[in-house]
Amino acid sequence: MIKEESTYKREPKAISYSTDLVIVGGGLTGTCAAITAARAGLKVVLLQDRPVLGGNCSSEVRLWILGATSHMGNNNRWAREGGVIDEIMLENLYRNPDGNPLIFDTVMLEKVVEEKNITLLLNTAVFDLDKKDGDDAIKAVHAFCSQNSTRYTVTAPLFCDSSGDGILGFLSGAAFRMGAESADEFGEKFAPDKAYGELLGHSMYFYSKDIGRPVKFTPPSFALKDITEIPRYKTFNPKDFGCRLWWLEYGGRLDTVHDTEKIKWELWKVVYGAWNYIKNSGEFPEAENMTLEWVGTIPGKRESRRFEGDYMLRQQDVVEQKKFADTVAFGGWSLDLHPADGVYSDQSGCNQWHSKGVYSIPYRCYYSKNINNLFIAGRIISATHVAFASTRVMATSAAGGQAVAIAAAICKKYNCSPREAGELHLEELQRELWRSGQYLPQTVVSDTEDLVQKAISVTASSTLQLSELAGGAHWAVIKHSAAQMLPVSGKIPSVTFWTEALEDTTLQVELRKSSKAFNHTPDITLETKSMKLTKGKQEIKIDWEATFEEDCYAFVCFMKNEKVKLQYSDARITGLVSVFNATNPAVSNYGKQEPDEDIGVDTFEFWCPQRRPEGRNIAMKLGTPLSAFETGNLTNGHHRPISRPNAWVADFTDREPMLTISWDEPKAISRIDFVFDADYDNPMENVIYVHPETVMPFCASNVKVLNCNNEIVGTISDNHQSRGAIHFEKPINTQHLKIVLSGNSEHVPVSLLEVRCYA
Numbered sequence: 001m002i003k004e005e006s007t008y009k010r011e012p013k014a015i016s017y018s019t020d021l022v023i024v025g026g027g028l029t030g031t032c033a034a035i036t037a038a039r040a041g042l043k044v045v046l047l048q049d050r051p052v053l054g055g056n057c058s059s060e061v062r063l064w065i066l067g068a069t070s071h072m073g074n075n076n077r078w079a080r081e082g083g084v085i086d087e088i089m090l091e092n093l094y095r096n097p098d099g100n101p102l103i104f105d106t107v108m109l110e111k112v113v114e115e116k117n118i119t120l121l122l123n124t125a126v127f128d129l130d131k132k133d134g135d136d137a138i139k140a141v142h143a144f145c146s147q148n149s150t151r152y153t154v155t156a157p158l159f160c161d162s163s164g165d166g167i168l169g170f171l172s173g174a175a176f177r178m179g180a181e182s183a184d185e186f187g188e189k190f191a192p193d194k195a196y197g198e199l200l201g202h203s204m205y206f207y208s209k210d211i212g213r214p215v216k217f218t219p220p221s222f223a224l225k226d227i228t229e230i231p232r233y234k235t236f237n238p239k240d241f242g243c244r245l246w247w248l249e250y251g252g253r254l255d256t257v258h259d260t261e262k263i264k265w266e267l268w269k270v271v272y273g274a275w276n277y278i279k280n281s282g283e284f285p286e287a288e289n290m291t292l293e294w295v296g297t298i299p300g301k302r303e304s305r306r307f308e309g310d311y312m313l314r315q316q317d318v319v320e321q322k323k324f325a326d327t328v329a330f331g332g333w334s335l336d337l338h339p340a341d342g343v344y345s346d347q348s349g350c351n352q353w354h355s356k357g358v359y360s361i362p363y364r365c366y367y368s369k370n371i372n373n374l375f376i377a378g379r380i381i382s383a384t385h386v387a388f389a390s391t392r393v394m395a396t397s398a399a400g401g402q403a404v405a406i407a408a409a410i411c412k413k414y415n416c417s418p419r420e421a422g423e424l425h426l427e428e429l430q431r432e433l434w435r436s437g438q439y440l441p442q443t444v445v446s447d448t449e450d451l452v453q454k455a456i457s458v459t460a461s462s463t464l465q466l467s468e469l470a471g472g473a474h475w476a477v478i479k480h481s482a483a484q485m486l487p488v489s490g491k492i493p494s495v496t497f498w499t500e501a502l503e504d505t506t507l508q509v510e511l512r513k514s515s516k517a518f519n520h521t522p523d524i525t526l527e528t529k530s531m532k533l534t535k536g537k538q539e540i541k542i543d544w545e546a547t548f549e550e551d552c553y554a555f556v557c558f559m560k561n562e563k564v565k566l567q568y569s570d571a572r573i574t575g576l577v578s579v580f581n582a583t584n585p586a587v588s589n590y591g592k593q594e595p596d597e598d599i600g601v602d603t604f605e606f607w608c609p610q611r612r613p614e615g616r617n618i619a620m621k622l623g624t625p626l627s628a629f630e631t632g633n634l635t636n637g638h639h640r641p642i643s644r645p646n647a648w649v650a651d652f653t654d655r656e657p658m659l660t661i662s663w664d665e666p667k668a669i670s671r672i673d674f675v676f677d678a679d680y681d682n683p684m685e686n687v688i689y690v691h692p693e694t695v696m697p698f699c700a701s702n703v704k705v706l707n708c709n710n711e712i713v714g715t716i717s718d719n720h721q722s723r724g725a726i727h728f729e730k731p732i733n734t735q736h737l738k739i740v741l742s743g744n745s746e747h748v749p750v751s752l753l754e755v756r757c758y759a
């Protein structure tokens, strides 16, 4: 028994840690940063003020994770972020295709607790810090956990602020901004005026469910009484829940740091008022059996402080897809501003403008310009208000967190500052990021330590020569213009395809390409053919004149004609996809992006894939086979389809293909890294969406590695991830390495994006 009495002030229990890297904020950014850093060998303390990880994508807020794939609603093909964020998305899809937010929490928690280098302090809020004497650097952070009544002090040479509001940056004196830059400051034509507002607000959501019997709802007295105060109230309906109601937004005219509790009360008022309207207005008899299952208690924050790094990303960088020497991450969501009046605004809830493809984010956006050991990650990175409107989304933020983590490992290795890591060790930073799965647009990375680069040959038991996408049972009317993307170089072969005309008509077929070879926006029309079709089925062959000077995707476009059906194929192949000029209003895709006035964005059409089980390739026969799938792709420095598939693909009939890597002398190998095709086009939304697959059909599921004596030296089984590795405790010595792979889908030939071997 403890019995204690004192007239003195007591101190809470105190625990101190010393570590390599302190990460404040366990949102998706901080979580991915912590895992990446831990795997790079750093000791990490991750402080998260709430009970679970994920921030806005945790079960406390329930936002779907978004990034460059943009719900497959823009022209960013194969754009899902790589590295740990990819691993999390794939694992979640494997376990949780129905999008249960609680299961998503466990995926993130598991990934963190499995890393022995991470000390995770949940429910622990950082509230203070110490700076180094006479130096613009942080020495330690102070935090308190109300659950165990303990005060923590954590010292480290490096700190990462991924707290959303930037508590660390703010307390340490880091330069920051809050609000919107004027159009003049950076020449940004999309910069908002004061009437539109300078900050995005917070949001809060609810989930409802049908319990199979009538249920009453009595609103709390603080619920909004007059629903007509919300100009869009007529769009409420019992089916929408969770982040489909993203526009329940408030606070953009307030201080989004210090007024957060006030904003939360207003959002509760709105949420309970909306539910009262659904239940009790009489407009929705179908809501009779419905009850509230969950209402958020923590508002999701969109915007507050943005910190200044050595570079501020701006609108033009996003729109023009500027190439940076120090690219370490990328984005691809639209420039997405919201009226500051949020739910009470009579304007559209958002104003979204896409780029023609993904854009790069330079390393200089990820550290403070005036606090020497402070990384900044997440929504607080060094970007203008307009550029932030795109970089803020969680998968983009997570990719930035991963870049910070690898940079921190380099800082430790060379005992240097974040700035010096970029100035002195950029090549290594980019190489380590690329090895960890990060995609660096417009950047070619060379990996001299990769033994496969030194091989005298990499051969395969077969390689796909694509001469046909065999016709299947599916025929569909050309309701929206449809295109088959084909990887080409030089002359494009003739294409033969099959149509069924419902009556005599003329079908227009266009050959297009993208103005930038690494993009997938078919904005250049090379040839147009008008094909007279008579009623009935027919086979049509088109010869093209065009030649393609560099590797790129050609778009064979069948223009909208509701009198014509096209035949589709069941064959799916790595790096091949069909796209449609349809609409997707959820991402402001109305078929064509066309601003009314000059706001500094491009006019172009959207051609996007359909989600499986749809999204078949268009059946066609090619005059000469496409040779885009050779083994050379395994070592070309790109590990996802970009301007070509960048994949070796086996022949359809070769169900257990074998790759053989040969050297001119035996090599000692201690690790083999693989990159499989886990479909970088699939956004894998973690909530609301229900996904039809748990494993991507292109993904090799089993791998067997044999040495030159044909002994099996390593295996991977039941794979569903993009990246796999085989480690040898004792390096194997071999002059030839044989890799036998098998897939998981009968309609998909086995493929591999990359293989690397290290001593």
Ligand SMILES: Cc1cc2nc3c(=O)[nH]c(=O)nc-3n(C[C@H](O)[C@H](O)[C@H](O)COP(=O)(O)OP(=O)(O)OC[C@H]3O[C@@H](n4cnc5c(N)ncnc54)[C@H](O)[C@@H]3O)c2cc1C
Residues within 6 Å of the ligand: 024, 025, 026, 027, 028, 029, 030, 047, 048, 049, 050, 053, 054, 055, 056, 057, 063, 064, 065, 066, 067, 124, 125, 126, 127, 162, 163, 164, 165, 167, 201, 202, 203, 204, 243, 246, 299, 300, 301, 302, 377, 378, 379, 380, 392, 393, 394, 395, 397
């Ligand atoms: C309503 C809404 C809709 C959005 N829509 C989307 C969308 O559809 N998809 C998408 O990807 N993004 C969306 N965004 C943007 C995105 O959610 C945020 O920009 C993103 O969460 C930023 O990531 P972050 O890691 O910087 O911050 P957060 O996710 O907020 O994570 C920061 C973490 O730090 C913790 N923290 C804060 N202070 C402290 C402290 N003092 N000590 C310790 N921990 C602390 C917080 O608890 C939090 O967990 C939306 C945002 C909102 C609010």
